[in-house]
Amino acid sequence: MSTQSALADGTATKSANFFALQAAFESALEQAIAENDVEQLIKEYHSFRANSEHDKRSPMDQAFREVLMKRLSDDVERIGALVRLSVDAARAEIVSNTIPVVLLGDTFDVVTLNKCELIFKFVEDLVEVWKEEIFFASCKNNLLRMCNDLLRRLSRTQNTVFCGRILLFLSKFFPFSERSGLNIVSEFNLDNFTEYGLDSKDHDDLDNKELEDTAEDIPLKIDYDLYCKFWSLQDFFRNPNQCYSKAQWKMFQMHAETILQSFLSFKLEDIRQNTDSNSANSANGSSGDAGAQMMDVDVDDAAVDAAASMAVRKETNFFAKFLTNPKLLALQLSDSNFRRAVLVQFLILFQYLQVSVKFKIDTYTLTSAQSDFIKETEQRVYKLLEETPPNGRRFARTVQHMLQREEMWNNWKNDGCKEFKKPEEPEPTEEESKPSPPKRAKRPLGDCLREAARNGKFYLGNDNLTRLWNYSPDNLQACKSEQRNFLPQLETYLETPYDKTDPAFEWRALRLLARQTPHFFTFVTQPSCKIADYLDVVRKRLAREKELAKQINTAAANASEHNNGLAASSAPAEQEHDASVALQETEPEPDLEVEDPEPVVEEADEPPAHEKPLMVTAAHIEEITPLIGEPWMKVGKKIGFSNDELLFFQMENPTPGVACMKMLTNWISDDDDATLENWAYMLEGLEMHKAADAVKAIIEREKAGSTQPQPQAEAQPDANSNDVEILSD
Numbered sequence: 001m002s003t004q005s006a007l008a009d010g011t012a013t014k015s016a017n018f019f020a021l022q023a024a025f026e027s028a029l030e031q032a033i034a035e036n037d038v039e040q041l042i043k044e045y046h047s048f049r050a051n052s053e054h055d056k057r058s059p060m061d062q063a064f065r066e067v068l069m070k071r072l073s074d075d076v077e078r079i080g081a082l083v084r085l086s087v088d089a090a091r092a093e094i095v096s097n098t099i100p101v102v103l104l105g106d107t108f109d110v111v112t113l114n115k116c117e118l119i120f121k122f123v124e125d126l127v128e129v130w131k132e133e134i135f136f137a138s139c140k141n142n143l144l145r146m147c148n149d150l151l152r153r154l155s156r157t158q159n160t161v162f163c164g165r166i167l168l169f170l171s172k173f174f175p176f177s178e179r180s181g182l183n184i185v186s187e188f189n190l191d192n193f194t195e196y197g198l199d200s201k202d203h204d205d206l207d208n209k210e211l212e213d214t215a216e217d218i219p220l221k222i223d224y225d226l227y228c229k230f231w232s233l234q235d236f237f238r239n240p241n242q243c244y245s246k247a248q249w250k251m252f253q254m255h256a257e258t259i260l261q262s263f264l265s266f267k268l269e270d271i272r273q274n275t276d277s278n279s280a281n282s283a284n285g286s287s288g289d290a291g292a293q294m295m296d297v298d299v300d301d302a303a304v305d306a307a308a309s310m311a312v313r314k315e316t317n318f319f320a321k322f323l324t325n326p327k328l329l330a331l332q333l334s335d336s337n338f339r340r341a342v343l344v345q346f347l348i349l350f351q352y353l354q355v356s357v358k359f360k361i362d363t364y365t366l367t368s369a370q371s372d373f374i375k376e377t378e379q380r381v382y383k384l385l386e387e388t389p390p391n392g393r394r395f396a397r398t399v400q401h402m403l404q405r406e407e408m409w410n411n412w413k414n415d416g417c418k419e420f421k422k423p424e425e426p427e428p429t430e431e432e433s434k435p436s437p438p439k440r441a442k443r444p445l446g447d448c449l450r451e452a453a454r455n456g457k458f459y460l461g462n463d464n465l466t467r468l469w470n471y472s473p474d475n476l477q478a479c480k481s482e483q484r485n486f487l488p489q490l491e492t493y494l495e496t497p498y499d500k501t502d503p504a505f506e507w508r509a510l511r512l513l514a515r516q517t518p519h520f521f522t523f524v525t526q527p528s529c530k531i532a533d534y535l536d537v538v539r540k541r542l543a544r545e546k547e548l549a550k551q552i553n554t555a556a557a558n559a560s561e562h563n564n565g566l567a568a569s570s571a572p573a574e575q576e577h578d579a580s581v582a583l584q585e586t587e588p589e590p591d592l593e594v595e596d597p598e599p600v601v602e603e604a605d606e607p608p609a610h611e612k613p614l615m616v617t618a619a620h621i622e623e624i625t626p627l628i629g630e631p632w633m634k635v636g637k638k639i640g641f642s643n644d645e646l647l648f649f650q651m652e653n654p655t656p657g658v659a660c661m662k663m664l665t666n667w668i669s670d671d672d673d674a675t676l677e678n679w680a681y682m683l684e685g686l687e688m689h690k691a692a693d694a695v696k697a698i699i700e701r702e703k704a705g706s707t708q709p710q711p712q713a714e715a716q717p718d719a720n721s722n723d724v725e726i727l728s729d
Helices: 002-012 018-035 039-045 053-070 076-091 101-109 115-126 134-154 160-174 204-215 224-238 240-246 246-265 270-298 301-314 326-333 336-354 368-386 392-415 445-454 464-469 475-480 490-495 505-516 530-560 565-586 600-605 618-628 633-637 643-651 656-670 677-686 689-707 708-727
Strands: none
Touching: 018 039, 018 053, 018 076, 053 076, 053 101, 076 101, 076 115, 076 134, 101 115, 115 134, 115 160, 115 643, 134 160, 160 270, 224 240, 224 246, 224 326, 224 336, 240 246, 246 336, 246 368, 246 643, 326 336, 336 368, 336 392, 475 600, 490 505, 490 530, 505 530, 565 633, 618 633, 618 656, 618 677, 618 689, 633 643, 633 656, 633 677, 643 656, 677 689
C-alpha cells in the first residue's frame, strides 16, 4: 500500500527540463499523427504537472517545428495533417496560437515553388479557421508576412495564377476596412511600363513592308504608325492623369479614334458558331437554316449563360501581359481576348476620368468637349464589345455591371472606408407590439349612392373628389367666380421686375396684351422690333393713358360743378375732345424708338462699326501662313503655347506650314483676343515685317469693305418713318 502511494506521488510531481519535455512531446506527437488524434498529445502535456504552462508550451512549440523539419520530404497531405493537428492543439491551449502559421512559414521557406503552390491549398482551405477569434488577432501579421514573402519569390509573369491565389486569399482573410489592403490615396503603378517598337531613327520602309506582309489575311492596313499608336495608349492606361493635360489629351483622342476605327473596320467572326451551323446544315439538309432560326428564338438567357460558363471553364488560355512584337500585331488584332482586354481598358479609363475621387487634384477637371467625347466613345466601345465573339452581348453586360459596382466601391473609399456592419433591428415599441384594431366593415356602395341622391349631392367613391364635386350646386357657375380669376392686370404685370431675355415673361405679357388692350396689333409691320423694347413702349403708353384719363375725369367733375343744364352735360364732351387732341399733340412718338430703342446720346458714344476689333479668321490664316515660314514656333511661344504643345503640332503635321496653320486655328478657337491688330503687333515684335505688313493690309481691306454700305443704311429710317407714324396714329 505504501509502494502504490509513493508511485502516485511521483507521478503527481513529474517534472523535466526543456529538452526532456521536447523529446517527450516529439514522441507523443508522432503517435498523435499516426492516430490522427490530438488527445494523446493533450494527455502527455498534462502529465507534467510540476512544470508551469509557460515552461511546457515552449517545448511543445519546438516539438512541432522539429517534427515538421523531419517530414518535409513526405508528401503534401502529411504536411497538411500536421498543420491541422497544430490547429487542434492551439484550440486545446497546449501550444501558442501562432504555431500553425509558423509551421506554414517554415515550410514555404525551405521547399520549392511548385511544392509551395500545392501546400498553399491548405492555407486557402483553413481561411475560416484563421478568422476565428483565437487565431485572427495573433496570426494576421504572420499570415501577411508569409504571403508577402511568397509574392517576392514569385514572378508576376510566370507565376501569375499563384500570385492571384495569394491575393484572393488575403482579400478573403482580411476585412474590407483593413487599411493595409486598401489603396487609400488612389495611387497608380507607374512602374508598369510597356516597352514596344524601335527607335524612330532605326525605322525604315522595310519595317512597314514586313508588317504589311504579316497582315495579308485581314482587311486592315497595318504599318509602323498604327503599331506605335496602338501601344502608346498603354501609357495613358498606366497613368490616366495625363489626360488632363491639353496636349496629351489631343494625342490620346487622336490615337483612340484610330484604334477604334481599326476595330470597327475589322470585325471578328464567331468561328464556333459557323462550325456548328455548318455541321447542322450537313446533317439536316435544307432544314438546317430553319432549325437554326428556331434555336435562336427558343433558347433562353439561362441556357446561354450556362453554355458561356462552361466555355469559360474549358478555356485554358491566360495571358498576364501581351507581347509587343510588331510582327504579332496582326494576330493580336484577330484575337477576341486581346481586343476585349483593350476595350475594357478604355472603359476603366473613362470611368476614372468621370467619377469624383477624394484624392484627385482640384485642377483635374474635364471640359465639356472632353466629356462629350468620352460619352460618345464609351457607347462605341460597348457596341464593339457586343460585336466581339463569343457571347459579346453577355460579356458587355457583365463589364457594365462590374463598372457600376466599381463606382459603388469608389464612393465607399471617398467616405473613408467605413467598416461594414449588419444593421441592428430596432426593438418594437409598445404601440407596434399592440395588436392592430379590427377593421370596420365598409358601407355598401349602393347605400352611399342612394343617400347622396336623396340629399341632392354626388358620391364619387373618393373623399377629395366627392368634396370638390359638391363644392357648389352649379359647378360651371362656380368656375366663373371672381375668386377663380387668376389673371393679373397688364399694368401690374409689366411693372414687375423681370429679365429682358426671359421668353416666358414675354410670352405671358403678349397673351395679356392681346386679351386686355388693343395695343397688341400696333407693331405688326415692324419685323426688327424686339419684344422687350415693344413691351417697354406699351408700358409707358398705358401709364400716359391712365394719367390722361385721370385728368379728363377731374376736368369733367370740375365742369359739372360750375355749369348747369345743357352746358353742364356738353362740357365734358368738349373737354374730352380737347384732351384727346392734347394727347395727340403732346404724346411723343414712341414707335420711332422701336428700330433703335437706345437714346441718341448713347448712339453718339457708341463706336462706329469699322472701329470694332477685327477677329482673325481661317481665311486670314491661310493667307498669312506662307509668309511666316519656318520660324512658326516663335509665333507659337509669343501666343502662349507651351513647348509640349508646339512639339505635338510638329510631330502630328508633316510640314511647317500645316503645323503653323493647325496652331493658329487652335489659337483663334480658344483666345477671345485673337484680333488682327494684336496679330500684327505680335509679328512686328518678332521682326516678321513681311507677314506684319500683310496683316495690316488685311485690316485696311476689312475697314474699307465695312464702310461702303453706310449710305444705304442711313437712308432706310426715313423710308420707314411714315409707316411708324401711321401705325401709331
